[in-house]
Amino acid sequence: MEKNAVIQVKSFSDLDENDAIEVITPGKFINKGDSYEAVYEESELSGMKGTTTTLKIEEDKFVLERVGTTCTTMEFKSGEMGLSLYNTPYGMLHLHIDTKILDINIDENGGAIYAKYLLGAEGQPPITTDIKIKIKVQ
Numbered sequence: 001m002e003k004n005a006v007i008q009v010k011s012f013s014d015l016d017e018n019d020a021i022e023v024i025t026p027g028k029f030i031n032k033g034d035s036y037e038a039v040y041e042e043s044e045l046s047g048m049k050g051t052t053t054t055l056k057i058e059e060d061k062f063v064l065e066r067v068g069t070t071c072t073t074m075e076f077k078s079g080e081m082g083l084s085l086y087n088t089p090y091g092m093l094h095l096h097i098d099t100k101i102l103d104i105n106i107d108e109n110g111g112a113i114y115a116k117y118l119l120g121a122e123g124q125p126p127i128t129t130d131i132k133i134k135i136k137v138q
Helices: none
Strands: 002-013 021-031 036-041 051-057 061-068 072-077 081-088 091-107 110-121 127-137
Touching: 002 036, 061 091, 072 091
Parallel strands: none
Antiparallel strands: 002 021, 002 127, 021 036, 036 051, 051 061, 061 072, 072 081, 081 091, 091 110, 110 127
16 A cells, blocks of 8 residues: 655764755655555755665665666665665765664554664775664655
């Protein structure tokens, strides 16, 4: 079942916690039975206008998938390391995602996701990053 929702995504790193990126946008929230999806369009504010973001949410993991001007699939599962190709208009990055904390509290009315992870680009030291997602069904 598909419902309208307000989706809030806030992300910041240990480089500068005051330099958070926050997006609040309308989107869709879809109950898939044993999982959920939240879908929204990126804006100029995020620097990814022309990109559709889909959050695929399960009990113990979530996948952030972007398609459009920016393309990537990033999987977050506590205690697991993932590899992602991040394709932007400026080139491609190989990212390593080491999820340290993952808290998913989602039901048919929306909810919240919190993840703390190490994000590393090829040849660079990893950056500790936090992402907080709130989904409110309307």
